[in-house]
Amino acid sequence: MRRIKVIISYDGSGFEGYQIQPEGRTVQQELEAALLVIHKGSAIRVAASGRTDAGVHAIGQVLHFDTPLGIPGDRWPKVLNTRLPADIRVLHAEEVPESFHARFSATGKTYRYIWELAEVPSPFRRHFASPSRGGVPDIGRMKTGAAHLVGTHDFTSFCSAKTDVADKVRTVEEIRFEEHGDELHMVITGSGFLYNMVRIIAGTLWAAGTGLLDPADIPGILTAKDRTQGGKTAPPQGLYLEKVHYGE
Amino acid sequence: MRRIKVIISYDGSGFEGYQIQPEGRTVQQELEAALLVIHKGSAIRVAASGRTDAGVHAIGQVLHFDTPLGIPGDRWPKVLNTRLPADIRVLHAEEVPESFHARFSATGKTYRYIWELAEVPSPFRRHFASPSRGGVPDIGRMKTGAAHLVGTHDFTSFCSAKTDVADKVRTVEEIRFEEHGDELHMVITGSGFLYNMVRIIAGTLWAAGTGLLDPADIPGILTAKDRTQGGKTAPPQGLYLEKVHYGE
Known part of the structure; x- marks a missing residue:
């Protein structure tokens, strides 16, 4: 498994916040839906630095996920952006050591x-x-x-x-x-x-x-x-x- | 009757264009709906400098309407803005002679x-x-x-x-x-x-x-x-x- 760190920007106005919840469109849901397609039906869980509320935007939200795919780190922005809605954009991605955690490593x-x-x-x-x-x-x-x-x-x-x-x-x-x-x-x-x-x-x-x-x-x-x-x-x-x- | 010239700005992304049409939300429809309320149920027709298409924005669209009300020209921005949705804003208004026409006077x-x-x-x-x-x-x-x-x-x-x-x-x-x-x-x-x-x-x-x-x-x-x-x-x-x- 490779751990991929990703920096994303999103327009929060069309979301009920970052985190998946029972009702309403969320950023995490869109990210995991795109990863599900990329992984041909295998669910990939995303960990973010933290939540944002409904209507709140991100210029540089950070998240990570683990993938069995061999896609190099710097290819992930293109791979994800072609499958994400236009109100979420991946700005940067890189492979990181397994010790990196989007939330717990944040200072x-x-x-x-x-x-x-x-x-x-x-x-x-x-x-x-x-x-x-x-x-x-x-x-x-x-x-x-x-x-x-x-x-x-x-x-x-x-x-x-x-x-x-x-x-x-x-x-x-x-x-x-x-x-x-x-x-x-x-x-x-x-x-x-x-x-x-x-x-x-x-x-x-x-x-x-x-x-x-x-x-x-x-x-x-x-x-x-x-x-x-x-x-x-x-x-x-x-x-x-x-x-x-x-x-x- | 007084003729009022109005300059408006709108975010076109939520509209099927400027002009009223059988289906879909339009800028003209919102303006005339606001004027209908202000005129206590009397329909007021608005004339614009021209149409804009679905998704097209305006920074300075111009229109005029005739009103029997005695509201001074410079009060109209506030009167209209309190009744218009936030994606349309009236920036300026003034009373003009009847010879002024938003479309036909435009050079x-x-x-x-x-x-x-x-x-x-x-x-x-x-x-x-x-x-x-x-x-x-x-x-x-x-x-x-x-x-x-x-x-x-x-x-x-x-x-x-x-x-x-x-x-x-x-x-x-x-x-x-x-x-x-x-x-x-x-x-x-x-x-x-x-x-x-x-x-x-x-x-x-x-x-x-x-x-x-x-x-x-x-x-x-x-x-x-x-x-x-x-x-x-x-x-x-x-x-x-x-x-x-x-x-x-």
Whole structure:
């Protein structure tokens, strides 16, 4: 068996998220369906770095699978892309040692969150950015708020109350803001993220930027360890899984 | 009655084109449905600068309608946008004299055609650009070909064979190429365009750029007055109606 590492990009707007579930189209389902055809009916299971929710996009999701086929690593993008729907594209593939695991070998992730600031949101961006609904944020206030989140903290206030992992301590390495024309991007890198954590951070920093919340309140929100203290969960269409890090 | 001129943008990927037809969702149908609600059940007919086909986008489509309501011109974007689906946005509106007609007052149009040159087409651009399918065009050859099309010509070879207008003489004022990262844009301005004319010009110039056709053959294609001599009709998702000119 060869282990193949694959980097994929997908438009999340047509999916009920990454992971296979009883109903609705998912990215994993499409990948495994393509692999089933390539393997002439033998089921091949795919392991991803993690899930993404319905409507959330990926620029660089990473996954691996094991195959008995002798197809060289760099041929896999073409082999898969001809069998995948156009909203999933394989950007890169390579053979890796069996010790590599898309999820367990990951040392961190970078996500990008995009807001569209135009007063009338573009019809072309409605699935690909979060509308500002006329709000114009003070980016300085967003940066002040973000600085309180960088570091190692218990992020209980910044994850879905449904999260069932015990340890909610995570390290946020960097939160960076970029302005691209009518868009504001937040780029966040960390060792790991809890369920909805990036979207809640985005929603909280947006609230800080638009005056709904004082950036100085963020340390108190962290120590409260209470989801109801954090900001709203920002909508999924603004979120992109940009890169999965493997200690490069 | 007041006549209102409106500039709209739409993502054509969810529509069977601009014009109302027996089956399928259209832009005109959504506009007239919104106006019906605003006018409390009185039907208001909308006149556009022209149709766009299924999958074709608009950055600046222009239309007009007559209304008995006293809503000031500049209030109409908000009034309409709250009632329109998110894939149509009203960008501008103003009251105009009754002598203005969105179609008959137009003196020209500018279209933009976008190719995505990345070897693996982005899943985010699949509805918004034409994939190059690995082809890398020689833009110099495309420009040479385009120069033969600028001016006043009989464009019979560059319109759908189904076109039933008698006079196929049109003036192309300018064809410009722009490179934006991984994208190639063709921007074409003319006095008027026949059915599928921009997409056939795009397909023919792409063939010139990728070596399937010699740019020097284009004068012969024009004089042949035969659609079978022109290049393929480029796909709709790369095409945008950018601006309608009114002799400004």
